[in-house]
Amino acid sequence: MSLSSALKQLQTRNVKFTTLKTALTHNSMPTSNGWGGIEKKYADLNIPAATTSSYSSKLQKIYRDNIEYGDKAVQIAKFHNDLSHLFKSLLQVRFKMAFTPPKPFPEQLSLPDLKDLTLQPKLARVEYNGTRTGFTMYFYARAYETFKEKFPVDQMRDPISIRRFEGFDEVVAIKQIIYLRIDSVYVDIKDCRIEFFADATRLSSTDKMNEALLQLKAIFREVMIEQASDQWGIIAFPLINFFPKIHEVYNGAQGLLVQLGHNTAAGSINNSRMRASLGDLKQDPSHTASMASSTTIEKFSIKKAYSYYNDLSTVYLSIPGKSADTSMPVPTVTTAIIEDCIDGTQFNDMMQILR
Incomplete structure (x- = not known):
């Protein structure tokens, strides 16, 4: 694969540029201050063929790592050991794929390829780990990113538009x-x-992430019923409650606190965050004063930053609860968000916190 093709492949993932720049630097590759600058720089490179091949391979690995470890909305279901027989029986299942992407992986799917996909996720790959004690199922779906812009009619100047939209106040373009x-x-x-990992690359809100996870669990259950056992249709998914982990993460020695939602001693709701997610909220005098004013402060959401590779890379772990959760008999938050990982080491560290 050429360098330009590998870069275009990355662009289809809509990788955050800061994350991409970090990954390039970590892999000792040329970088710039924008997508255009990077494209021009790589197009102008005068390097040996072996170096070109090495750079292309690294770009493809960055692409694969973004699929595996990029921004994810996470839910975890932990089952009682009484169901261990049900899990062990999965090793005998030969799953049938509902969608077969072009090879080799990673796939750069074009619009004609995507026509075979629906908005509902389809099972595309199953990969077992080396010890066959677990496996990963990949579900591909077609999705849309919607942009909307309004144009006031009274600001239009060309005659055709003026005649076409006469009597209208504004035009909405989607x-x-x-x-x-x-x-x-x-x-x-x-x-x-x-x-369960929902691809959160283009999901702009927690509600959309929860919708994606709900859809993913439903499709996963359908596949298991059809291809593994009817029993998967009656068992519940006992999702891990991340709410108690908010306090654990807050008091954890690692990472910088960049955002915290909590109820104050006076009964108000405080959503504190560090500007641009820089620094440690625990060092802010107003935050320490607020937390010291009562021993019964109820934390309901948190976001923490974890530094890697001599501060080159910063990974964010969020547990986005709501104030209303604290008033429930058993406060429950089942979704967490992991952002800006560039490799498996970082992602697995975050998962160890959540498990």
């Missing part, structure tokens, strides 16, 4: 960009655990 969403499910046979 643009939809089609893209590939890759969700995944990891089934840990040994530990009777299922981890």
Whole structure:
């Protein structure tokens, strides 16, 4: 694959430029201050063929790592060991794929390829780990990113538009960009655990992430019923409650606190965050004063930053609860968000916190 093709492949993932720049630097590759600058720089490179091949391979690895470890909305279901037989029986299942992407992986799916995909995720790949104690299922879906812009009619100047929209106040233009969403499910046979990962690259809100996770769990259940056992249709997914982990993450020695939602001693709601997610909220005098005013402060959401590779890379872990959760008999938050990982080491560290 050429350098330009590898870069275009990355662009289809809509990788955050800061994350891409970090990954390029970590892999000792040329970088710039924008997509245009990077494209020009790589187009102008005068390097040996071996170096070109090495750079292309690294760009493809960055692409694959973004699929595996890029921005994810996470839910984890932990089952009782009484169901271990059900998990072990999955090793005998030969899953049938509902969608077969072009090879080799990673796939750069074009719009004609995507026509075979629906908005509902389809099982596209299953990969077992080396010890066959678990496997990952990849679900591909077609998705859309919608942009809307309004144009006041009284500001139009060309005669055709003036005649066409006479009597209207404004024109609303809607643009939809089609893209590939890759969700995944990891089934840990040994530990009777299922981890659901929604591709959050273009999901702009927690509500949209929860919708994606709900859809992913439903499709996963359908596949298991059809191809594994009817029993998957009656068992519940006992999702891990991340709410108690908010306090654990807050008091954890690692990472910088960049955002915290909590109820104050006076009964108000405080959503504090560091500007540009820089620095440690715990060092802010107003925050320490607020937290010291009562021993019964209820934390309901948190976001923490974890530094890697001599501060080159910063990974964010969020547990986005709501104030209303604290008033429930058993406060529950089942979704967490992991952002800006560039490799598996970072992602696995965040998952160890959540498990």
